Amino acid sequence: xxxxxxxxxxxxxxxxxxxxxxxxxxxxxxxxxxxxxxxxxxxxxxxxxxxxxxxxxxxxxxxxxxxxx
Numbered sequence: 001x002x003x004x005x006x007x008x009x010x011x012x013x014x015x016x017x018x019x020x021x022x023x024x025x026x027x028x029x030x031x032x033x034x035x036x037x038x039x040x041x042x043x044x045x046x047x048x049x050x051x052x053x054x055x056x057x058x059x060x061x062x063x064x065x066x067x068x069x
Contacts, residue, residue: 003042004055012054013061019054022061026050 013019030036030046037058041049053059 004051009051009055012057014063018061022054022059023047023050026053026059 009019010016013022027046027050030049036049037053038049038056041052043049043052050059
């Protein structure tokens with residue numbers, strides 16, 4: 001079984017695309033020595049830590065408004 005569960009992660013964002021994009025950006029920050037936002041992650045890899053941060057609500061995606069036509 002995967003941790004964190006994808007079903008639970010998708011409740012935190014509006015789409016799979018957003019989840020992948022948010023995870024990628026945060027993992028990149030972690031690779032560049034950004035501090036962790038959780039104390040005891042289950043894994044040591046940046047992607048795993050990023051997913052756990054999203055699951056715990058430490059990282060959220062900002063929704064951009066569509067321009068008025």
